[in-house]
Structures are given as structure tokens and as C-alpha cells.
Amino acid sequence: MLEFYQFGPAWGLPDASPFCVKLELWLKMAGIEYRSVIDGDTRKAPKGKIPYIKLDGETLGDSEFIIEHLKTKYGDSVDGDLSAEQQALSHLITRTMHDSLYWVLLHCRWVEASGWQEVRPALFGSLPKPLQMIVPPLIRRSLIKSMHGQGIGRHSRDERMQLGRNDIDALDTLLGDQTYFLGDEPHAVDATVQAFLICLIGPPIDNPVKQYLLNKPRLLAYYQRMNGRYYPQIPAPTS
Numbered sequence: 001m002l003e004f005y006q007f008g009p010a011w012g013l014p015d016a017s018p019f020c021v022k023l024e025l026w027l028k029m030a031g032i033e034y035r036s037v038i039d040g041d042t043r044k045a046p047k048g049k050i051p052y053i054k055l056d057g058e059t060l061g062d063s064e065f066i067i068e069h070l071k072t073k074y075g076d077s078v079d080g081d082l083s084a085e086q087q088a089l090s091h092l093i094t095r096t097m098h099d100s101l102y103w104v105l106l107h108c109r110w111v112e113a114s115g116w117q118e119v120r121p122a123l124f125g126s127l128p129k130p131l132q133m134i135v136p137p138l139i140r141r142s143l144i145k146s147m148h149g150q151g152i153g154r155h156s157r158d159e160r161m162q163l164g165r166n167d168i169d170a171l172d173t174l175l176g177d178q179t180y181f182l183g184d185e186p187h188a189v190d191a192t193v194q195a196f197l198i199c200l201i202g203p204p205i206d207n208p209v210k211q212y213l214l215n216k217p218r219l220l221a222y223y224q225r226m227n228g229r230y231y232p233q234i235p236a237p238t239s
Contacts, residue, residue: 001035002027002070003054005045008038010122011203014231018102018195020051023063025191028230029078032070064094067188079188086182090189093174093181096167097192103152104164105199108207110143115205122203164209172216179225186226194226201237 004023010016014024027034034053045052047061055073060066071079082090109115124136147153152160171193180186181193200210201223213219214237227234 001033003037004034005037005039005050005052005054007040007050007123011118013198013202013234016123016199016203017050018097018105018199019049019063020195021198022192022195023051023066025194025226025230026063026067026078026188027070029186029188029191030070030074031077032074064098078191082182082187086187089174090182090187093171093189094192096170097196101164101167101196103147103150104160104167104209105196106143106147107152107160108164108200108205108209109203110140111147112205112207114207116140118203118205161208165212168209168213168216168219172219175218175222177218180222186229190226194223194230197223198227198231198234202234 004027006015006020006024007017008015013021015021024036040050042048042050045061046059049061051063051066052059052061053066054060060069079087079090109119120136124132127135144153152163155163175181178184181189197213197219200213220237224236
């Protein structure tokens with residue numbers, strides 16, 4: 001059976017990482033059985049990042065490449081019905097989530113005081129006391145350095161939040177009045193978008209991007225629809 005390595009639940013959510021939630025949602029959509037392994041030690045991961053999987057003696061990392069591998073092995077029951085244009089749109093939305101909104105999410109969690117005060121106990125509270133004083137600040141400094149290298153760390157707070165609001169506006173426009181992003185049934189792009197919505201809405205972290213999202217009725221209805229189908233235990237959002 002496929003072994004799915006992830007960080008584990010936080011804030012009552014299936015995982016703290018949008019990439020872990022994305023992969024789990026896709027596995028649910030594809031009907032592939034898996035065994036969850038809670039292990040946040042990134043040193044064991046093939047690319048130094050989580051999630052990763054073990055299957056048939058292979059260890060594979062990166063949610064996108066994992067999904068591509070599984071599609072080759074089991075067939076593409078999730079996106080096999082999409083046209084070339086729909087596949088291209090799915091790709092562009094996914095890249096927006098991965099390469100734009102992800103960095104805004106990192107800022108909201110690790111740089112904003114409201115995020116850091118929730119992230120530190122939720123993600124590091126199980127560490128031995130001496131390590132709780134050492135490890136979280138080290139990881140925080142490393143992530144802030146990565147944000148500066150990527151570019152978002154060079155912007156003002158207001159500019160970063162505006163980038164996040166722009167992404168939310170684009171999602172709201174593309175969803176429109178559809179049930180899911182590409183029609184009446186969920187596809188891989190929905191796994192990606194919903195994972196990021198869960199990680200923005202679910203944690204008890206307040207920030208302007210979350211508040212902006214909570215005022216988008218169509219996206220909130222979509223969020224509830226997806227959770228009702230895959231994560232009914234996640235409560236409805238509150239402002």
C-alpha cells in the first residue's frame with residue numbers, strides 16, 4: 001500500500017501544509033488507498049520537503065511529481081476527461097497557487113505576529129523544551145530569507161497583502177457560478193485550490209487576505225461544498 005508521509009493535523013485541519021492537503025485530496029478523488037505516516041522530519045524526504053510517498057520500493061517527493069507518477073501507474077481518473085484548454089487552465093491556476101499565493105500564506109503565518117503566535121505552539125509544541133527555544137526561530141529566519149530571495153520579502157506588508165487579494169479575485173472570477181473550477185465534478189485543480197483555501201481559512205490566524213476571502217460568497221460556498229464532500233469534520237468558516 002502507498003505510504004503517504006505528511007506533517008500531520010494542526011488546528012483541527014488534516015495537515016498544516018497545503019501541499020499535504022492537496023495530495024490527500026487528490027488521492028481521495030482518485031480512489032487510491034494509502035496509509036498516512038505522520039513524520040515531519042524533512043531530512044528523510046527525497047527532496048528535503050514534505051509530502052513524499054513510498055510505493056513499490058520507491059520514494060518519491062513533490063506533490064506534483066507524485067501525482068504525475070500515480071497517474072502513469074493507475075491511469076488518470078481525475079483529469080482524464082479534460083480538454084487541452086481545460087488542462088492548460090488547470091496548470092495556470094495551480095502555478096498561481098504554488099508560486100504566488102503560497103508565498104503570501106507563508107508571510108501570513110511566519111512573518112505576521114498574529115500568525116507566528118499560532119504557528120509556534122501548533123507546529124513546535126511537541127518538541128522538547130530546549131528545542132522549542134532553538135528550532136522555531138531558526139526555521140522562521142530561514143523562511144524569511146527564502147521569501148526575500150523569492151521576491152515577496154522585498155515588498156511592503158500592504159503590497160504583499162494586495163498580491164494575495166489579487167489571487168483571491170482571480171479565483172473568484174474563474175470559479176464564477178460553477179460548482180467546481182472545471183465544471184460539475186472536482187478535478188486536480190480543485191484539490192490544489194481547496195488545499196490553499198483550507199490553509200488560509202482554517203487556522204485561527206487573522207490577516208487581511210483571510211478577511212478578504214471571507215467576503216467572497218462564491219468561494220466560501222465552494223469551500224463548504226468541497227469540505228462537505230471530502231472533509232466534513234472541518235467546521236464552517238467564521239469571520
